[in-house]
Amino acid sequence: MKNLLISILAFFILALLALGIGLNHSLAYVLIVIVPYAAFAILLTGFVYRIIKWGSAPVPFRIPSTCGQGKSLPWIKTNPVENPSGAWGVIGRMAQEIFLFRSLFRNTDVAIVDERPVYGSAKWLWFCGLLFHWSFAIIVLRHLRFFVEPIAPWIGALSALDGFFEIGIPTLYLSDAAILVGLTFLFLRRVVVPQVRYISLFTDYFSLLLIAGVVTTGLLTRHFFPADLNAAKTLAMGWVTFSPVVPQGISLVFYMHLCFVFVLLVWFPASKLMHAGGIFLSPTRNLASNNRGKRHVNPWNAPVKVHTYEEYEDEFRDKMKASGLPVEKE
Amino acid sequence: MSFAKIPKPDQLIKIRYAPPETAWMDTSVDFRPGTWSYSGAAKNLTYLDLPNPRAWQPADEDWKLPDNWQAIILEGMKERLEKYRSFRLFMDVCVRCGACADKCHFYIGSGDPKNMPVLRAELLRSVYRRYFTTSGKRFGRLAGARDLTVDVLKEWFYYFYQCTECRRCSVFCPFGIDQAEITMMGRELLNLVGCNINWVIEPAANCFRTGNHLGIQPGGIKDMLEFMADDIEDRTGIRVNVPINKKGADILFVTPSGDYFADPGTFTCMGYLMLFHEIGLNYTFSTYASEGGNFGLFTSAEMVKRLNAKIYAEAKRLGVKWILGGECGHMWRVIHQYMGTMNGPADFLQEPVSPITGTRFENARSTKMVHITEFTADLIRNGKLKLDPQRNDHIRLTFHDSCNPARAMGLFEEPRYIIQKTCNHFFEMAGDTIREKTLCCGAGAGLGNDENMETRMRGGMPRAMAVKKVVERHDVNRLGCICAIDRATLTSLMDYWVPGVTVMGVHELLANALVMTGEKERTTDLRGEPLVGC
Numbered sequence: 001m002k003n004l005l006i007s008i009l010a011f012f013i014l015a016l017l018a019l020g021i022g023l024n025h026s027l028a029y030v031l032i033v034i035v036p037y038a039a040f041a042i043l044l045t046g047f048v049y050r051i052i053k054w055g056s057a058p059v060p061f062r063i064p065s066t067c068g069q070g071k072s073l074p075w076i077k078t079n080p081v082e083n084p085s086g087a088w089g090v091i092g093r094m095a096q097e098i099f100l101f102r103s104l105f106r107n108t109d110v111a112i113v114d115e116r117p118v119y120g121s122a123k124w125l126w127f128c129g130l131l132f133h134w135s136f137a138i139i140v141l142r143h144l145r146f147f148v149e150p151i152a153p154w155i156g157a158l159s160a161l162d163g164f165f166e167i168g169i170p171t172l173y174l175s176d177a178a179i180l181v182g183l184t185f186l187f188l189r190r191v192v193v194p195q196v197r198y199i200s201l202f203t204d205y206f207s208l209l210l211i212a213g214v215v216t217t218g219l220l221t222r223h224f225f226p227a228d229l230n231a232a233k234t235l236a237m238g239w240v241t242f243s244p245v246v247p248q249g250i251s252l253v254f255y256m257h258l259c260f261v262f263v264l265l266v267w268f269p270a271s272k273l274m275h276a277g278g279i280f281l282s283p284t285r286n287l288a289s290n291n292r293g294k295r296h297v298n299p300w301n302a303p304v305k306v307h308t309y310e311e312y313e314d315e316f317r318d319k320m321k322a323s324g325l326p327v328e329k330e
Numbered sequence: 331m332s333f334a335k336i337p338k339p340d341q342l343i344k345i346r347y348a349p350p351e352t353a354w355m356d357t358s359v360d361f362r363p364g365t366w367s368y369s370g371a372a373k374n375l376t377y378l379d380l381p382n383p384r385a386w387q388p389a390d391e392d393w394k395l396p397d398n399w400q401a402i403i404l405e406g407m408k409e410r411l412e413k414y415r416s417f418r419l420f421m422d423v424c425v426r427c428g429a430c431a432d433k434c435h436f437y438i439g440s441g442d443p444k445n446m447p448v449l450r451a452e453l454l455r456s457v458y459r460r461y462f463t464t465s466g467k468r469f470g471r472l473a474g475a476r477d478l479t480v481d482v483l484k485e486w487f488y489y490f491y492q493c494t495e496c497r498r499c500s501v502f503c504p505f506g507i508d509q510a511e512i513t514m515m516g517r518e519l520l521n522l523v524g525c526n527i528n529w530v531i532e533p534a535a536n537c538f539r540t541g542n543h544l545g546i547q548p549g550g551i552k553d554m555l556e557f558m559a560d561d562i563e564d565r566t567g568i569r570v571n572v573p574i575n576k577k578g579a580d581i582l583f584v585t586p587s588g589d590y591f592a593d594p595g596t597f598t599c600m601g602y603l604m605l606f607h608e609i610g611l612n613y614t615f616s617t618y619a620s621e622g623g624n625f626g627l628f629t630s631a632e633m634v635k636r637l638n639a640k641i642y643a644e645a646k647r648l649g650v651k652w653i654l655g656g657e658c659g660h661m662w663r664v665i666h667q668y669m670g671t672m673n674g675p676a677d678f679l680q681e682p683v684s685p686i687t688g689t690r691f692e693n694a695r696s697t698k699m700v701h702i703t704e705f706t707a708d709l710i711r712n713g714k715l716k717l718d719p720q721r722n723d724h725i726r727l728t729f730h731d732s733c734n735p736a737r738a739m740g741l742f743e744e745p746r747y748i749i750q751k752t753c754n755h756f757f758e759m760a761g762d763t764i765r766e767k768t769l770c771c772g773a774g775a776g777l778g779n780d781e782n783m784e785t786r787m788r789g790g791m792p793r794a795m796a797v798k799k800v801v802e803r804h805d806v807n808r809l810g811c812i813c814a815i816d817r818a819t820l821t822s823l824m825d826y827w828v829p830g831v832t833v834m835g836v837h838e839l840l841a842n843a844l845v846m847t848g849e850k851e852r853t854t855d856l857r858g859e860p861l862v863g864c
Contacts, residue, residue, distance in 0.1 A: 067501055112343065296671045
């Protein structure tokens with residue numbers, strides 16, 4: 001509970017700071033010209049650093065968790081994805097994990113009913129998790145339209161598809177609605193479910209709140225305090241071409257949006273959000289279960305003290321002979 | 331087996347899943363009798379050259395730790411973070427989504443939040459953050475970090491010896507975080523300061539010296555196998571050979587020592603003997619490598635290697651072509667995922683080929699060790715065995731997938747194929763409790779001792795209740811498995827939760843049904859129980 005309160009407090013302080021920066025035009029230069037590059041640099045170097053740090057540790061043993069029939073006799077039907085025996089299976093398994101959250105889809109819950117545990121389907125976490133991550137990805141991709149000129153056709157198509165139902169003016173993007181649903185579920189679940197609240201740390205709440213801050217200010221900018229799209233594009237193109245200028249007529253909410261985004265970029269590599277990179281490296285998922293067929297080499301495999309047969313026979317020779325068991329030395 | 335000291339089932343099943351009022355970092359461990367295992371005896375640590383041998387018990391106030399124990403643990407942690415990507419990654423990548431929480435049989439059976447895999451891992455992660463991450467060093471508890479104190483060490487001991495390394499959580503984790511891996515690291519660290527349990531360390535010491543966990547000496551093994559041959563002769567009229575330490579055999583057979591030692595494992599072992607006799611296999615047991623299981627797995631990677639080394643060494647000494655392994659759970663985790671890496675390459679052996687069917691076991695071409703159910707399923711498939719499943723008509727069977735063959739190999743269909751060919755009454759348990767989702771016996775990873783009985787009965791409860799369901803629905807009276815620890819521990823578990831259900835290995839089932847050349851008319855099964863319907 002304490003972690004929750006501190007996270008909410010931290011978020012509000014951050015929001016107030018963002019508000020202050022937005023109101024204080026003398027800080028606009030810093031926010032527009034210096035902070036974006038610094039934040040992006042931190043994101044990139046931080047991300048790469050974390051991946052290298054994980055990746056530099058060796059994988060001494062091949063330890064996949066197998067979730068289907070393994071490859072053995074030719075007439076036994078195998079599950080080449082859940083229990084891969086080669087590279088293609090691993091690629092399929094990882095793709096399922098990364099794009100579809102395969103393992104989370106297995107989720108069940110348990111309750112003691114009539115003095116026995118009953119397992120129920122519990123797909124909401126999977127569904128809302130997937131909703132959140134996919135809409136987040138779509139939103140990030142849609143934003144590329146500010147950063148490239150001319151706008152690549154696929155970005156336009158993605159935006160058009162995302163706004164397919166043409167609800168309201170400007171059109172409400174489905175991904176915007178979806179991410180709100182996803183975020184709300186993930187946050188409420190953390191707060192409401194006693195077990196999840198019990199295990200939650202500051203970083204768990206704060207990461208959600210921070211992303212919610214980005215999303216909310218983004219939506220406000222689009223639907224309630226419309227920003228000058230040309231000014232936004234000029235701003236973004238200024239960054240991309242390394243000639244940033246402070247545009248005129250940028251709203252307070254938009255400044256807050258930028259503040260939250262920059263904080264997120266910095267927070268990302270330093271926090272739990274790095275699971276986005278870590279998932280690729282998980283040895284229980286990204287290795288084939290072909291250990292008996294293909295030897296895995298441990299780079300630090302070292303000799304150990306063993307009890308040799310000679311030592312064994314020396315101790316038990318008389319007993320072995322008495323039992324009529326063959327021995328090496330009489 | 332006595333359940334006198336633990337609550338009755340109707341009391342034990344009253345489980346509350348609500349976490350306590352105090353935060354987990356402020357809730358200290360209560361070493362309640364029945365929920366922990368006795369410490370490793372000094373003589374066993376000494377025999378294995380393990381640090382800090384002494385007389386102590388977990389319930390003692392003073393654990394007699396070395397003065398610099400914190401430095402030892404932190405240095406050990408640093409070393410392991412550099413040696414294992416799994417450890418480093420699993421310390422960082424968890425998002426605490428909680429999907430693993432109610433997948434752990436110990437959590438389902440106890441409601442203790444520190445039995446949620448995520449929190450069991452946080453016990454270690456909190457210390458990792460405090461000493462190995464910038465945020466943890468700077469922000470302490472706000473970053474989920476805490477100091478390494480004696481209380482923390484005691485908590486590690488309690489909960490890392492309350493995890494059976496079954497890997498069920500890793501199946502459900504979106505990042506594949508494997509609590510078994512974290513528990514293994516935690517136990518390695520505890521071992522650095524001499525904190526381990528006797529039920530693990532004594533079998534390991536025995537195995538190092540005598541070749542098997544139970545400390546059976548060469549003559550004892552021979553006697554036990556000869557006794558079984560007597561029993562087989564009594565049931566079938568056929569005298570089977572018991573080849574031991576035989577040079578020039580084609581195949582070295584290695585099985586867990588639980589199979590020679592006590593019922594119902596011995597019936598499974600009789601099954602192997604009858605099968606090998608019937609097909610005329612040129613094989614041998616070994617007294618030096620008389621253990622398939624490996625309690626090193628519950629100690630440290632180094633100990634796994636020290637104990638496992640005997641199998642290849644013995645195969646080389648005896649000059650066999652390849653190795654066949656009996657029914658066992660964690661043994662097969664070691665054989666499948668560690669043996670080739672640790673003690674290979676086994677280039678002095680040949681690629682396994684069944685001498686009876688000519689089938690080449692390509693999946694084992696590097697490690698050169700074949701699982702007995704792969705071997706037997708292939709025999710049946712090729713029509714090499716004459717089977718009379720009616721002889722198992724008194725058995726109404728369900729099948730428990732043992733954790734390691736399930737989640738570290740994916741060995742699901744081989745045992746089921748044998749069951750279907752040898753038994754007319756087979757009923758699966760509920761889908762959420764079998765195959766990769768199988769529930770642990772609650773007593774693996776060295777926890778199958780009597781002093782730990784309450785934890786065992788709690789941890790095994792989900793498995794037992796799944797059995798109870800098929801008992802009520804299909805009158806099931808027998809629980810099949812392919813694991814020696816299961817055969818021992820599920821027996822107690824059934825006695826407590828589902829009285830009337832007995833436990834058997836798949837090769838006992840096979841041997842009941844196996845029509846042997848020249849046998850007398852069978853009137854009983856291997857246990858001496860009368861046959862029906864024949």
